[in-house]
Amino acid sequence: MDFDLIVIGSGPGGYHAAIRAAQLGLKVACVEKGAVGGVCLNVGCIPTKALLHVAAELRGAKDASAFGVDFGTPKVDLAAVDRWKLDVVKKQTSGVGMLFKGNKVTLLEGEGRFTGKNTVEVAGKAYTAEKFVIATGSRPAAIPGFELDGDRIIDSTGALTIGASVPARLLVIGAGAIGLEFADVYSSFGSEVTVVEMLPQIAGAADADASKELAKALEKRGMRILTSTKVVSQKATAKGTEVTVEGQDGKREVITADRVLVAVGRRPNGAGLGLEAAGVQVDERGFVTVVNDHMQTNAPHVYAIGDVARAPLLAHKAMKEGIVAAEHAAGMPSAYDTVVPSVIYTEPELASVGMTEAEAKEAGFEVRVGRFPLSASGRASTLGVSGGLVKLIGDAKTDILLGFHMVGPNAGDIVSEAALAIEMGATLEDIALTQHPHPTISEAVMEAAEHAHGKAIHIANRRR
Numbered sequence: 001m002d003f004d005l006i007v008i009g010s011g012p013g014g015y016h017a018a019i020r021a022a023q024l025g026l027k028v029a030c031v032e033k034g035a036v037g038g039v040c041l042n043v044g045c046i047p048t049k050a051l052l053h054v055a056a057e058l059r060g061a062k063d064a065s066a067f068g069v070d071f072g073t074p075k076v077d078l079a080a081v082d083r084w085k086l087d088v089v090k091k092q093t094s095g096v097g098m099l100f101k102g103n104k105v106t107l108l109e110g111e112g113r114f115t116g117k118n119t120v121e122v123a124g125k126a127y128t129a130e131k132f133v134i135a136t137g138s139r140p141a142a143i144p145g146f147e148l149d150g151d152r153i154i155d156s157t158g159a160l161t162i163g164a165s166v167p168a169r170l171l172v173i174g175a176g177a178i179g180l181e182f183a184d185v186y187s188s189f190g191s192e193v194t195v196v197e198m199l200p201q202i203a204g205a206a207d208a209d210a211s212k213e214l215a216k217a218l219e220k221r222g223m224r225i226l227t228s229t230k231v232v233s234q235k236a237t238a239k240g241t242e243v244t245v246e247g248q249d250g251k252r253e254v255i256t257a258d259r260v261l262v263a264v265g266r267r268p269n270g271a272g273l274g275l276e277a278a279g280v281q282v283d284e285r286g287f288v289t290v291v292n293d294h295m296q297t298n299a300p301h302v303y304a305i306g307d308v309a310r311a312p313l314l315a316h317k318a319m320k321e322g323i324v325a326a327e328h329a330a331g332m333p334s335a336y337d338t339v340v341p342s343v344i345y346t347e348p349e350l351a352s353v354g355m356t357e358a359e360a361k362e363a364g365f366e367v368r369v370g371r372f373p374l375s376a377s378g379r380a381s382t383l384g385v386s387g388g389l390v391k392l393i394g395d396a397k398t399d400i401l402l403g404f405h406m407v408g409p410n411a412g413d414i415v416s417e418a419a420l421a422i423e424m425g426a427t428l429e430d431i432a433l434t435q436h437p438h439p440t441i442s443e444a445v446m447e448a449a450e451h452a453h454g455k456a457i458h459i460a461n462r463r464r
């Protein structure tokens with residue numbers, strides 16, 4: 001065999017798997033047909049967060065007059081913003097290249113395809129290995145009739161480059177994390193933004209209260225959000241792209257936009273890998289079927305991780321799965337069984353981990369809910385923040401924390417406290433008894449836990 005392990009795809013899942021396996025002494029190759037770092041580093045998590053940072057600075061400068069500081073109207077050099085974003089991406093991707101070198105992972109450039117049980121062909125050359133990790137990720141989902149043209153109609157990759165000028169009117173189709181983050185960016189740069197979502201709420205499967213709170217905040221920022229609404233058709237006119245949308249009641253409306261962003265989810269890259277040659281099953285949606293907690297497929301020498309393996313399509317889940325697969329391939333008993341936090345990096349951020357209230361009830365729990373509105377947080381006041389909330393879901397019988405949902409500043413960092421609490425089997429009381437520094441936004445987590453026990457200090461407690 002040429003290698004102990006060949007990883008196909010160098011996104012967050014693939015590069016974690018390759019490096020961890022190499023750390024454990026395996027001879028490893030990683031196949032990549034595009035840019036090292038995958039979607040996350042090149043056209044996903046990292047560039048969007050770079051743009052969101054610029055957007056936040058821009059809004060901060062504009063909003064500072066509320067605190068008595070006038071910066072005047074900010075001047076934006078879009079080409080410089082783009083260069084900065086690309087520099088951030090380059091720093092991250094070259095870091096992965098260096099880690100590959102440092103850990104002696106061989107990078108095989110080209111498209112990988114199985115041609116036998118233990119053989120993968122890359123750029124016309126066959127490489128053999130004992131074991132494989134499929135980490136080929138996902139691509140944007142399309143809507144028939146809304147074909148991308150790189151100008152009027154774009155996907156998330158197209159939206160990363162704002163171009164020569166900010167579109168006056170942006171229509172975002174899909175109010176998941178990706179759609180909402182771009183809505184935030186473009187709205188901050190001055191676009192009039194409309195978001196159309198087919199589901200009854202924004203932010204996908206988020207807790208209903210958190211979703212409502214985020215929608216309220218984004219609408220307050222000037223975005224128009226239409227839920228339970230689907231797009232029907234589009235046509236280019238002299239006025240712009242006219243998109244016909246239809247509400248649940250069948251009522252139609254034409255929305256004219258200068259740019260239309262299609263952000264309706266992602267499709268796994270399970271096809272075209274020659275998986276039949278390795279005897280690996282793919283389901284009807286294109287996900288490579290994972291059969292156990294070690295991330296093995298039905299062919300035990302082949303693992304599948306990240307977006308191509310299963311939802312949720314998140315980078316940190318891919319990373320964790322990559323580590324589990326690598327360790328198991330190296331003979332360790334590692335298994336994947338952790339909760340997956342998720343964050344929407346809008347302002348305010350929405351972060352959650354564990355069960356929503358509805359999920360907990362559906363799973364048969366008698367739930368105990370603790371809430372704390374950030375309007376009662378001293379730290380929020382000092383930041384000029386008036387909305388936002390923390391909502392904790394506990395099991396009324398055992399007091400164990402089942403879920404955390406937050407809308408507010410730093411929610412994406414604070415969620416890690418809740419993820420750890422859930423992993424450790426902490427109770428609401430554990431959280432309530434833990435000192436949180438004052439004044440911080442994180443105090444709201446403690447007060448929500450206190451509220452669940454009828455002893456919050458800064459808000460009225462329900463009669464118990």
Ligand code: FAD
Pocket residue numbers: 008009010011012013014031032033034035036037038039040041043044045046048110111112113135136137138156157178269273305306307308313314315316317318345
């Ligand atoms: P990917 O990152 O998709 O990488 C797969 C790699 O495999 C690619 O480089 C591809 O070129 C390569 N490949 C595919 N087929 C082959 C082949 N046959 N041969 C060789 N190479 C191949 N997630 C978060 O957790 N947080 C975020 O903030 C976040 N923001 C996002 C923003 C945007 C705009 C987008 C699009 C996604 C975002 N995501 C975010 C999702 C995140 O990017 C993905 O969940 C993550 O990249 C999945 O990692 P992966 O390793 O499974 O695959």
